[in-house]
Amino acid sequence: MDADASPSRRDPNALRWEALRAWVLEAGLARANLFYTCGVLAASMSISGAITWLAGRSVATALAATAVCVLSVAPLTGYVVLKLLYELERSRQTIRQLAITDELTGSFNRRHFREVGEVELLRARRYGTPLALILIDADHFKRVNDTHGHQCGDVLLREISLACRATLRSTDLLARLGGEELAVLLPQTDLAGALAMAERIRQEVARLALAWRDETVEATISLGVAALRPEMTSLDALLHEADVALYDAKRSGRNRVCGARWQTAAAGVAG
Numbered sequence: 001m002d003a004d005a006s007p008s009r010r011d012p013n014a015l016r017w018e019a020l021r022a023w024v025l026e027a028g029l030a031r032a033n034l035f036y037t038c039g040v041l042a043a044s045m046s047i048s049g050a051i052t053w054l055a056g057r058s059v060a061t062a063l064a065a066t067a068v069c070v071l072s073v074a075p076l077t078g079y080v081v082l083k084l085l086y087e088l089e090r091s092r093q094t095i096r097q098l099a100i101t102d103e104l105t106g107s108f109n110r111r112h113f114r115e116v117g118e119v120e121l122l123r124a125r126r127y128g129t130p131l132a133l134i135l136i137d138a139d140h141f142k143r144v145n146d147t148h149g150h151q152c153g154d155v156l157l158r159e160i161s162l163a164c165r166a167t168l169r170s171t172d173l174l175a176r177l178g179g180e181e182l183a184v185l186l187p188q189t190d191l192a193g194a195l196a197m198a199e200r201i202r203q204e205v206a207r208l209a210l211a212w213r214d215e216t217v218e219a220t221i222s223l224g225v226a227a228l229r230p231e232m233t234s235l236d237a238l239l240h241e242a243d244v245a246l247y248d249a250k251r252s253g254r255n256r257v258c259g260a261r262w263q264t265a266a267a268g269v270a271g
């Protein structure tokens with residue numbers, strides 16, 4: 001461990017500030033306000049008490065001194081407390097954003113996808129509304145990495161994610177499930193709608209032409225689509241059906257959209 005980083009070696013003022021931040025965070029807004037109000041009053045009364053004693057114990061002087069103290073101490077302290085609380089709120093928002101975002105692509109991460117997916121599944125089952133899922137997997141991505149390098153693969157993955165996002169509606173949720181696999185959750189969307197959306201995403205990605213060093217790198221993706229059925233009680237069941245469809249898309253040549261087998265047959269849609 002770096003000795004200079006140990007708490008005992010650090011600037012005492014910085015340590016005090018950190019301790020204050022930690023305390024406010026722990027105490028919460030309501031308690032912080034209560035402590036703050038009590039603190040200002042106590043400080044003001046102590047100072048005014050001293051002035052009163054020095055000035056000959058006059059009650060009027062004590063009251064005036066208290067008022068002056070409250071007015072002069074409170075705005076400054078209030079500003080500091082408010083600024084601290086504002087900073088803490090911003091930190092909380094940043095932490096929350098980081099916790100649900102995939103670092104590489106900027107889309108949502110797997111954990112958030114599952115959280116939202118479970119809620120949307122319950123909502124769809126409760127109100128009998130449609131819900132669909134698209135699984136997306138980049139084609140021959142190992143080849144991209146091997147030919148142009150891992151860094152290029154990362155940039156291409158980000159571009160693919162951006163192309164997907166540009167195609168979606170604001171109510172759809174795009175997440176990176178891991179590796180070169182993405183997922184889109186589409187509330188209020190049936191199988192036919194999701195297949196159409198998947199095809200638009202496929203075309204958008206096929207248009208990508210990433211300039212990398214002296215070359216142009218292109219990408220294609222395979223997509224598997226499934227829609228919620230009444231007998232599906234878990235998100236995993238929906239994921240499984242979309243995964244089988246994705247496997248079909250890979251096996252039948254890649255760069256294509258496949259719908260869940262029996263669903264497309266039953267609905268008579270082209271998958």
Ligand SMILES: Nc1nc2c(ncn2[C@@H]2O[C@H](COP(=O)(O)OP(=O)(O)OP(=O)(O)O)[C@@H](O)[C@H]2O)c(=O)[nH]1
Pocket residue numbers: 104137138139140141142143145149150151152153154157178179180250254
């Ligand atoms: N650059 C980059 N590569 C990744 C990332 N995650 C996974 N990969 C690579 O993606 C490749 C996936 O390889 P495979 O599972 O064989 O699949 P593929 O080459 O895309 O072939 P198909 O899926 O069958 O079309 C591997 O080489 C992984 O290293 C990532 O975050 N960045």
